[in-house]
Amino acid sequence: MTSLTVVGTPGERRVTMFAEACVRHGLREPEVVPWTSVLRGEDIRLEPGTLVRIESPGEDAEADALLRGPGEPSRVGGGSAWHAAFTAGTERIRRAVGRTPGAVLLADVGEIAVMFDKRLCHARLSAAGVPVPPTLAGPVGGYAELRERMDRAGWGRVFVKPAHGSSASGVVALQASGERVKAVTSAELAAGGLHNSLRVRSYEDEADVAAIVDLLAGDGLHVERWFPKAGIGGRTIDLRVVVVDGTPTHAVVRASRTPITNLHLGGERGDLDAVRARLGPQGWERVLDACARAAACFPGSLSAGVDLMIGVDWRSVAVAEVNAFGDLLPRLTGFPGGGAEGLDTYDAQVGAILARRTAGAW
DSSP, X not given: OOOEEEEEOTTOHHHHHHHHHHHHTTOOOOEEEEHHHHHTTOOOOOOTTOEEEEOOOTTOHHHHXXXXXXXXXXXXXXXXXXXXXXXXXXXXXXXXXXXXXXXXESSOHHHHHHHTOHHHHHHHHHHTTOOOOOBOOSOOOSHHHHHHHHHHHTOSEEEEEESSOOXXXXXXXXXXXXXXXXXXXXXXXXXXXXXXXXXXXXEOOHHHHHHHHHHHHTTOEEEEEOOOBOEETTEEEEXXXXXXXXXXXXXXXXXESSSOOOGGGTOEEOOHHHHHHHHHHHHHHHHHHHHHHHHHTOTTOSEEEEEEEEBTTSSOEEEEEEXXXXXXOTTOOBOTTSSOBTOOHHHHHHXXXXXXXXXXXX
């Protein structure tokens, strides 16, 4: 029988949901190798012939401290240290798989590293002709330099993103004209620095905005020109599309009254049927094509979560992000015509794994 091993945080929802999908497909529950063991450099022992899935380290405080160093888990920052420790951990996993007879790694660790570096990910997508927003090239040292370069480019609105980050941590939607500024972000500026909050807030005092950007700049910034997104019912929308084995299978509309649409930050699931109807068949095909092309930039990854923006004209599209672990969408089944109708994202992936195994791909 095919056996699987998951590197993840035991008991976390995404690990549990994947395990449940395995059982539904007649497989035994996967073994779980804790990320904390990997990050501490402990010996990784795998069953010969096992298929190894790398999951997100999740919101485990001990794993976070091993990745970013000691500190309050809610703090914003430490992304470069996180990325270095995370990629070192994935390399240890890769070596463990390599020395285990018949074991197979279900994802390319180099691709995961690129997806967690917004600058490298954007460059890869752009080089492949995937539609993406324009960016400010090279490093941006802080707020003063950001404003100067925005002025030179003629950009009044940008998204400022930490180079290494996820879940919109530290992302700032910035509008600026002369001394008038407005920054929308979930980062809370406090005496101890920046902290993640589940509430999206606005800052209009330039000194506060400058302090936020300067704090973020130390870890590296990725700055994109603001892509004006379509809206429905007074809410801005974008899509999270999960691509499994090259095919877009699941999509969720993220709708918000703020420019930041992440569901855990107050965004709501919107009506996908309404969005598809507004796009029309050709528009929907443009969406799926952009997502498939973005995922194709990472051919060694079984699945990817693509954040896709639809323009206010309902014709233009642009890819905002490609997420290595963008499949945690509970209670969502595949959209009609995607080939995964009635299946959640984990069922679709387990099915793809078994199909590859049967075809002799591994």
